[in-house]
Amino acid sequence: MVQNYQTEAPGLTLSTAMQEAARCLLCEDAPCSKACPAHTDPARFIRSLRFRNVKGAAEVIRENNALGAVCARVCPTERYCELACPRGQIDQPIRIGDLQRYITDMETKLGMEILKPGKDTGKRVAIIGAGPAGLQAATTLRQQGIGVTIFEAQAKAGGYLTYGIPEYRLPQVIIDHEVDRIVKLCVDLRCGVRVGQDVSWDHLKAIYDAILVTVGCQAAKELQQLANNVCTESAISFLARVKSGQLTAADLPSEVLVIGGGDVAMDVATTLKRLGVPHVTDVAYEEFSEFRASKTELAGTRQTGVTLIDGYKPVAAHQNRVTFRHRKMAAELTITADKIIYAVGQKMDLTGLVVDLQHNERILGAAKYHTADPRVFAAGDIVPGDQTVVFAVQKGKEAATEICRILLGGNEND
Template identity: 55%
Template sequence: MEYTKEEAGYTMTTVAEEAARCLLCHDAPCSRDCPADTDPGSFIRSVRFRNFKGAAETIRENNAMGAICARVCPTERYCELACSRTEIDVPIDIGGIQRFVTDFEQQADMDILKKAPANGKSIAIVGSGPAGLQAATTLLQKGYAVDIYEKKGKAGGYLSYGIPEYRLPTDIVEYEIKRIKNLGAQFFYKQVIGKDVTLDHLKENYDGVILAIGADSGKMLPLFENNPYAETAISFLAKARENKGQIDLPEKALVIGGGDVAMDVNVTLKLLGVEHVTDVVYEEFSEFKASQTELDLAQKHGATIVDGYVPESVDGNEVTFKARNMEGQLTIKADKIYLAVGQKVNADGLPLPLENEEVKFNGYQTDDSQVFVAGDIAKGDKTVVWAVQKGKEAARAVDQFLGGKDDDK
């Protein structure tokens, strides 16, 4: 499998066969357990009867990032975990069906989302990751004018700068963003709030502001600070994606971390031809943070994963780990060390009370009634599908604050 090549999905025949396995549950549990309310129960029913246009409409009415979530959502934690079919054999491949439907939508050049008549009010959104993009879509559908301020040179946030190409092709991200532009969203790039434009300026010129700030910087453990052999996973993945894999690579790589980002690093290194990739993880397999799908993929591609060890000391490119739950040490010497140990928010210049990379309060409206939050800095899971839900809820909160009616759309 090439670094930039996505695995093949369903055909029209095979997707109908998979949808036919659906039990057509009343009050479908898969739909109840989708954080973004994408309603898989309804769109699978449509696919079962070969109404692909209806399936696409169901997805888009609830999730502006439908094609992206189809590829990167850890469905085994949410909708597929709740699938009634698991009591018989295996759950319906909800993500795979959603991918087929959104691919069909793109190939058929469907224009499903519509902007409502202008209501005379405008919103500024800071950050163009999934939460910001979804918030923009929801607000445009309610008649607001929306301007999005992005500090980097292109939109998408971690979708464009982090998730590897083999999992999330660039053309899919660009397709989703293009549709939101077509709805009427205006994008302003290389705009750092607090430097290029102030929050006060946004408050003066817009009726409301949503801060959809992502955790886009990797954390570095104190042991590895200023170590020339160490690099954060976020930095590595961004370089690999931006350069289509054409980057300097080690012969022997050590990865530290056990989440989905760590698995992305493992697979990316192997796909790019790194012979020896060893990932040492704090958690034991029974408590792993990575999704089973991502863990299986990393092992399938030949990454060695050692669970239950914590870094104890570092000497240049040699790291000694201590076993958490037994006596013993492990020492590994590598050409390069990649740390996937969490991400941090850069909210410099913004009056946000952050604690553990999240705002301290619950909800979306800050102490400044005109300013709202969404995305990674809002409380909740850090997955794309949760970002979509936070974006929708923040947009509804803004709408209610400005006197709109809660039509749940």
């Protein structure tokens, strides 16, 4: 059944949220909280919810995660907090993501204003990139009284949240609410400004005490077999055009081939079906047992009727025809489609930025997000670690904490 691209699945009601919270075992050691990369602390917010203290639950989420409503929708909880939930050994893990969504939805509905800026310190930091890491870093810095200006090349903030994740998974209104909360902390958000083109690197270094680069991996990796092929498009380009309204159902052909086995590939394939494309086939290098896509994303893609073929890699292509060879068996298949969309990973694009991240990539984690320049830091997908929203939040928070330590003084272990 074709579902509308705009339609988000319904969330929990008060009754179902309380029933789910009541299933929590209230573990003393809280393994779910220990497993959350952003330290959103599910154990605490579930306890608050069980006492119907929704405001207290929302405060727990926001004190740790400025993008709590976003993560509630897109975090692969099955890999983190829900995987660690002991309730899963009895029947099913607590639906932590759904509970977090209920709480943050109520936060918005009731007009709660939880985030507050700290006392002004006179220090100023420039953040390049308004994706998840940059937005979380801005929040953490403002809570410590450090002035923040975010420079974003795109017309809107959010990075891949705004220009990549489909509307049915993450409505734009949710992203806008999250950004508004952060801007209200007196964050100076400047969209449509490209550092290195509209504002110089030297200018930033002259007026800011530190610079944090959080530009993300916004460029698509390409397959050599599909180079210069007019029938192909990257997943990044396709999802951005759909999300911004530049590409509609009327523009799409009846047969589309998707190449890739991660969450982005599943987003592309599911989006195509939701827009009404009758024949969508996804071919992945990975076999199902090693798929990089989350179980939720994979199940959703299957539910829409996408044909999934695993274990094949592309070996040749000519216009709209691609030949694949199985990784382990002596088998080949050739697929002809009106359009080919590849989702085989992303890479960084540091055009215009005078910062040597490649040289320092190996040590960034150990060096607490420093680069070779003592006043320049880096966080988000451009540093080692999982490329998920929740990890971007973690990296942004940790990088901001390190900047606070440097600018305001304090123990290295703080």
